[in-house]
Amino acid sequence: MKITDITFGMLRVPLKTPFKTALRTVNQVEDIVVMVHTDTGQIGYGEAPATAVITGDTHGSIVDAIRHYISPRLIGQDIANLNRLTHLIQGSMEKNSSAKAAVEIAIHDLWGQLYGAPLYKLLGGGDPVITTDITISVDYIDKMVADSVAAVERGFESLKIKVGKDIGVDIERVKAIYAAVEGRALLRLDANQGWTAKQAVYALQTLEEAGIKLELVEQPVKARDLEGMRYVTERVHTPVMADESVFGPMEVIELIRMRAADIINIKLMKTGGISNAIKIADIAALHGIDCMIGCMLETSISVAAAVHVAVARADAISKVDLDGPSLAQFNPVDGGVIFNESEISVTDAPGLGIREIRGLERIAA
Numbered sequence: 001m002k003i004t005d006i007t008f009g010m011l012r013v014p015l016k017t018p019f020k021t022a023l024r025t026v027n028q029v030e031d032i033v034v035m036v037h038t039d040t041g042q043i044g045y046g047e048a049p050a051t052a053v054i055t056g057d058t059h060g061s062i063v064d065a066i067r068h069y070i071s072p073r074l075i076g077q078d079i080a081n082l083n084r085l086t087h088l089i090q091g092s093m094e095k096n097s098s099a100k101a102a103v104e105i106a107i108h109d110l111w112g113q114l115y116g117a118p119l120y121k122l123l124g125g126g127d128p129v130i131t132t133d134i135t136i137s138v139d140y141i142d143k144m145v146a147d148s149v150a151a152v153e154r155g156f157e158s159l160k161i162k163v164g165k166d167i168g169v170d171i172e173r174v175k176a177i178y179a180a181v182e183g184r185a186l187l188r189l190d191a192n193q194g195w196t197a198k199q200a201v202y203a204l205q206t207l208e209e210a211g212i213k214l215e216l217v218e219q220p221v222k223a224r225d226l227e228g229m230r231y232v233t234e235r236v237h238t239p240v241m242a243d244e245s246v247f248g249p250m251e252v253i254e255l256i257r258m259r260a261a262d263i264i265n266i267k268l269m270k271t272g273g274i275s276n277a278i279k280i281a282d283i284a285a286l287h288g289i290d291c292m293i294g295c296m297l298e299t300s301i302s303v304a305a306a307v308h309v310a311v312a313r314a315d316a317i318s319k320v321d322l323d324g325p326s327l328a329q330f331n332p333v334d335g336g337v338i339f340n341e342s343e344i345s346v347t348d349a350p351g352l353g354i355r356e357i358r359g360l361e362r363i364a365a
């Protein structure tokens, strides 16, 4: 099976409610869909969001990177040589992790199709059902409490609470949500870089002294402030998770060497796709470090790929934040992974199992 062409589409799916973090507010998923075509007529699907504030990727940069740097290296290559293909993609240029991820996902989809097996089985196999949390956007306290209670009533047992705005209000946000859902859901906080190290220690120690048990706190300080991450990790009982601080395996090795976090959030859009995600999971497992697998604002195309990785690396990935499809008003994908609120299950369809994507707007060559 040889690669003949790579084409693009734009996929827009409105969110159920605006997605608000310390970094940005978004009303709809607006992602580039990548289609890798082959001489057998089979197509592999990938997806990349333009999360410029985190990865630096924009819609234009994603298409341009694939068109001018990645695609020329891949045309004519055989899907059976997966390792060669991932090296060609990763070595095509610096950064541009979401563009690389979209193509890697599509290539892995085709790899599964080539061997007639679901991707997770080729990656090592595992239990095909996982459970995700759901994100509660940062907002007025009453709104966050209402959203949290509604999420628990939808069956979510783990809530990812966005904070990182005003430190005093953040503490009150968490106290109010904890009181409303105590015993019914675990709370994970994500400050998206919004606190200083001292603010983070103050907020977390205040919450700990108030008897509030948090499952973890994600990216309390600026992405590049690894010393700040370590400062917080050393001073609070709540496990600290690195998200924006770590993209690829080398950064994970440095983070582990510095003991700057307790947990790592793996996202395909940061790692540049599946090959590095697997490497990170294996490095973390070797060091006894726990991982979460997360997503950006993505639909069930690229999130499906993350699900396959989560299933195949369940030894390293104990936490799942793959709520993109649950945040969206509808699922544009026919086939593939089944997203049923907190429960996500993979089928035995080859590759990612995607049959059709509805509402895709073609991007002209």
Ligand SMILES: C[C@H](N)C(=O)N[C@H](CCC(=O)O)C(=O)O
Pocket: 021, 023, 024, 051, 134, 135, 160, 190, 192, 243, 294, 295, 296, 297, 321, 322, 323, 324
């Ligand atoms: C959607 C997911 N639950 C999430 O919260 N991801 C964010 C970044 C997403 C974005 O801004 O598009 C995160 O973990 O920081």
Ligand SMILES: [Mg+2]
Pocket: 190, 192, 218, 219, 243, 244, 265
């Ligand atoms: Mg995060």
